[in-house]
Amino acid sequence: xxxxxxxxxxxxxxxxxxxxxxxxxxxxxxxxxxxxxxxxxxxxxxxxxxxxxxxxxxxxxxxxxxxxxxxxxxxxxxxxxxxxxxxxxxxxxxxxxxxxxxxxxxxxxxxxxxxxxxxxxxxxxxxxxxxxxxxxxxxxxxxxxxxxxxxxxxxxxxxxxxxxxxxxxxxxxxxxxxxxxxxxxxxxxxxxxxxxxxxxxxxxxxxxxxxxxxxxxxxxxxxxxxxxxxxxxxxxxxxxxxxxxxxxxxxxxxxxxxxxxxxxxxxxxxxxxxxxxxxxxxxxxxxxxxxxxxxxxxxxxxxxxxxxxxxxxxxxxxxxxxxxxxxxxxxxxxxxxxxxxxxxxxxxxxxxxxxxxxxxxxxxxxxxxxxxxxxxxxxxxxxxxxxxxxxxxxxxxxxxxxxxxxxxxx
Amino acid sequence: xxxxxxxxxxxxxxxxxxxxxxxxxxxxxxxxxxxxxxxxxxxxxxxxxxxxxxxxxxxxxxxxxxxxxxxxxxxxxxxxxxxxxxxxxxxxxxxxxxxxxxxxxxxxxxxxxxxxxxxxxxxxxxxxxxxxxxxxxxxxxxxxxxxxxxxxxxxxxxxxxxxxxxxxxxxxxxxxxxxxxxxxxxxxxxxxxxxxxxxxxxxxxxxxxxxxxxxxxxxxxxxxxxxxxxxxxxxxxxxxxxxxxxxxxxxxxxxxxxxxxxxxxxxxxxxxxxxxxxxxxxxxxxxxxxxxxxxxxxxxxxxxxxxxxxxxxxxxxxxxxxxxxxxxxxxxxxxxxxxxxxxxxxxxxxxxxxxxxxxxxxxxxxxxxxxxxxxxxxxxxxxxxxxxxxxxxxxxxxxxxxxxxxxxxx
Numbered sequence: 001x002x003x004x005x006x007x008x009x010x011x012x013x014x015x016x017x018x019x020x021x022x023x024x025x026x027x028x029x030x031x032x033x034x035x036x037x038x039x040x041x042x043x044x045x046x047x048x049x050x051x052x053x054x055x056x057x058x059x060x061x062x063x064x065x066x067x068x069x070x071x072x073x074x075x076x077x078x079x080x081x082x083x084x085x086x087x088x089x090x091x092x093x094x095x096x097x098x099x100x101x102x103x104x105x106x107x108x109x110x111x112x113x114x115x116x117x118x119x120x121x122x123x124x125x126x127x128x129x130x131x132x133x134x135x136x137x138x139x140x141x142x143x144x145x146x147x148x149x150x151x152x153x154x155x156x157x158x159x160x161x162x163x164x165x166x167x168x169x170x171x172x173x174x175x176x177x178x179x180x181x182x183x184x185x186x187x188x189x190x191x192x193x194x195x196x197x198x199x200x201x202x203x204x205x206x207x208x209x210x211x212x213x214x215x216x217x218x219x220x221x222x223x224x225x226x227x228x229x230x231x232x233x234x235x236x237x238x239x240x241x242x243x244x245x246x247x248x249x250x251x252x253x254x255x256x257x258x259x260x261x262x263x264x265x266x267x268x269x270x271x272x273x274x275x276x277x278x279x280x281x282x283x284x285x286x287x288x289x290x291x292x293x294x295x296x297x298x299x300x301x302x303x304x305x306x307x308x309x310x311x312x313x314x315x316x317x318x319x320x321x322x323x324x325x326x327x328x329x330x331x332x333x334x335x336x337x338x339x340x341x342x343x344x345x346x347x348x349x350x351x352x353x354x355x356x357x358x359x360x361x362x363x364x365x366x367x368x369x370x371x372x373x374x375x376x377x378x379x380x381x382x383x384x385x386x387x388x389x390x391x392x393x394x395x396x397x398x399x400x401x402x403x404x405x406x407x408x409x410x
Numbered sequence: 411x412x413x414x415x416x417x418x419x420x421x422x423x424x425x426x427x428x429x430x431x432x433x434x435x436x437x438x439x440x441x442x443x444x445x446x447x448x449x450x451x452x453x454x455x456x457x458x459x460x461x462x463x464x465x466x467x468x469x470x471x472x473x474x475x476x477x478x479x480x481x482x483x484x485x486x487x488x489x490x491x492x493x494x495x496x497x498x499x500x501x502x503x504x505x506x507x508x509x510x511x512x513x514x515x516x517x518x519x520x521x522x523x524x525x526x527x528x529x530x531x532x533x534x535x536x537x538x539x540x541x542x543x544x545x546x547x548x549x550x551x552x553x554x555x556x557x558x559x560x561x562x563x564x565x566x567x568x569x570x571x572x573x574x575x576x577x578x579x580x581x582x583x584x585x586x587x588x589x590x591x592x593x594x595x596x597x598x599x600x601x602x603x604x605x606x607x608x609x610x611x612x613x614x615x616x617x618x619x620x621x622x623x624x625x626x627x628x629x630x631x632x633x634x635x636x637x638x639x640x641x642x643x644x645x646x647x648x649x650x651x652x653x654x655x656x657x658x659x660x661x662x663x664x665x666x667x668x669x670x671x672x673x674x675x676x677x678x679x680x681x682x683x684x685x686x687x688x689x690x691x692x693x694x695x696x697x698x699x700x701x702x703x704x705x706x707x708x709x710x711x712x713x714x715x716x717x718x719x720x721x722x723x724x725x726x727x728x729x730x731x732x733x734x735x736x737x738x739x740x741x742x743x744x745x746x747x748x749x750x751x752x753x754x755x756x757x758x759x760x761x762x763x764x765x766x767x768x769x770x771x772x773x774x775x776x777x778x779x780x781x782x783x784x785x786x787x788x789x790x791x792x793x794x795x796x797x798x799x800x801x802x803x804x805x806x807x808x809x810x811x812x813x814x815x816x817x818x819x820x
Binding site: 015018019096098102104111112192193207208211213231233234237238240241242245246313331335336337339340341342343344345346347348350351352356357358368369370371372373374383384385386387388389390391392393394395396398399405407 | 425428602603623647648651656749750751752753757761766780782784796798799802806815817
């Protein structure tokens with residue numbers, strides 16, 4: 001079967017899934033949680049094959065690739081958390097009588113079919129597929145090839161449990177060949193949203209080659225700005241966390257901006273020399289305002305908060321940026337004028353994450369301007385439609401003045 | 411000045427505009443309403459030049475091009491309506507304590523700079539620019555060339571009144587050369603959203619050639635489906651309104667689907683022959699499922715509501731589709747499964763319009779799946795950002811288990 005046909009089948013299933021009662025979707029999630037536990041030995045065996053095949057991979061990648069009892073517990077807990085959440089579908093956002101007998105309702109509905117291309121964390125497969133089930137969306141999943149066996153085992157457990165619980169055939173599909181991606185991104189008739197997670201170049205490739213809306217971020221150039229009246233101890237603690245707590249993450253800080261009045265005192269407190277976990281690089285120019293994803297950080301001195309704001313809006317990636325200050329007015333100015341999905345005051349940029357925002361899990365982080373923006377959880381996987389109910393109402397009567405709208409929300 | 415530089419100036423102004431208090435934006439709108447009335451003779455004179463230059467244009471276009479006392483009253487009334495609406499900015503959508511002292515807020519903010527390319531109705535310039543002011547967005551406007559003099563006069567009145575009231579320089583710009591469009595659609599650093607209104611080919615050109623998100627619709631292929639137990643009188647009335655009330659509109663119906671059981675009775679009641687205002691064309695195949703924008707309508711007989719739903723989802727443009735039935739269950743099925751921005755029961759598709767939905771005015775209608783969907787008014791011109799406030803909170807403390815999130819909404 002070719003991928004276009006696969007996508008078409010998921011599209012057809014997604015209509016049924018989207019119209020299904022919350023109860024059915026929750027029962028399927030519960031069945032999936034149980035099946036993952038029941039099938040755990042098969043899954044762990046598959047994971048050992050991936051770990052063995054990838055034994056020369058860098059240690060952090062192996063850590064993400066590992067799927068053990070601990071990760072299983074986490075995803076099962078995550079699924080039970082989802083089951084407990086209110087149904088995101090058929091929520092009435094607006095209810096308005098336009099005229100007697102003519103009623104408009106804006107109501108949430110699924111987006112349709114979501115294509116997610118994700119990295120080597122097999123737990124991502126569980127999170128994404130269960131978020132899609134809960135939100136009534138069909139899913140086409142392409143995981144990292146390093147996790148091929150684990151992904152296949154997880155997919156089979158989830159798919160079979162879902163089908164047994166009554167979800168429609170093809171409610172999700174797994175795609176294993178990298179070549180599939182270039183075919184799938186052309187399926188704008190069947191796929192409604194693409195969520196590519198991966199390198200900048202890869203995300204950019206998808207954005208440039210598909211007519212399908214893409215949710216995600218190409219770069220994560222996050223800033224920490226230290227204003228003149230920041231608490232220096234706090235500043236050092238937040239800078240070190242934002243930079244080093246997990247350098248490979250998109251929400252790790254890359255550039256440190258420092259108010260000139262506090263720069264000497266702050267820089268004296270930052271770790272320096274060969275024992276420092278971070279290399280602080282004094283900015284020479286444009287070429288230093290980059291995403292390192294490494295233990296490196298560009299440092300630039302600025303005259304004031306406005307210069308910091310301008311710098312961030314110009315060189316940043318509209319992801320997450322932070323100000324350290326004890327002045328609420330300066331913080332408010334920064335949080336109003338910095339044009340990013342996350343604008344933080346006295347907290348590490350590393351908090352930008354669906355789990356840490358209390359969304360249960362996330363399918364990705366969007367740096368686009370339109371909603372959904374920032375970490376995207378369940379709420380970001382639904383859209384809405386307008387239902388209008390009349391009893392033979394025609395526009396001619398309003399155009400001629402025979403009738404008039406009265407617009408009453410209820 | 412080149413267009414890229416113009417866009418950059420609007421971008422810079424938009425930050426200030428977005429941070430401005432509601433009061434300032436409302437005062438500017440009131441000043442604009444007054445200035446339009448004060449400058450009306452200049453505007454009418456400019457409009458007479460356009461009407462004179464375009465005297466050979468088709469009559470409906472001349473009707474739309476005309477800007478007289480009546481249209482002025484309408485737009486001024488529209489502006490006063492906008493002034494009275496709540497501020498769409500800084501609305502708190504979510505407020506959550508993640509942990510002690512660590513507070514997350516999801517809050518509405520403007521999208522940034524919106525580029526709107528619109529047709530020959532000069533009143534559209536007033537509506538779009540005032541919606542952008544109210545929602546704190548910078549605007550770059552390109553109007554139809556037939557309305558060049560009127561647009562210039564309206565722009566100058568609006569711009570000068572806005573500046574006098576305290577809006578930042580370059581809060582909006584008018585662009586008159588068609589050549590500007592291809593330069594502007596490359597300005598993804600400065601323009602955050604494009605709203606092209608016009609022919610399918612034009613909208614498609616913009617979508618295919620810009621990295622900037624595009625809101626709009628390429629085609630408007632709307633359907634009326636008459637189910638077996640529809641009221642025949644109502645069906646004829648709604649079909650005729652949906653088709654003929656204004657054939658050039660995107661929400662005019664193009665295809666009539668009829669349940670086979672009721673087809674003979676319904677078709678007998680529809681006007682036929684040389685005196686009929688509509689030519690009903692029996693569907694031969696794919697080539698008849700098109701957007702006529704004319705007094706023509708394709709008719710297809712279907713076996714049941716499911717065939718109608720499948721037809722609409724396949725051949726439609728996800729704009730607005732209607733079912734005529736007296737059976738609430740069939741209506742519910744149709745409204746759930748038809749994947750369009752508007753799904754109507756016993757009402758004409760022509761109601762799909764921001765004004766008729768009570769939004770005051772619209773910047774356009776979106777057939778995309780992600781919000782904003784359908785007619786887009788003030789609500790659709792804002793996005794949101796996440797503000798996080800801590801007192802030195804770092805992720806390391808949560809990763810190590812030293813601290814735990816508690817997620818309390820307030």
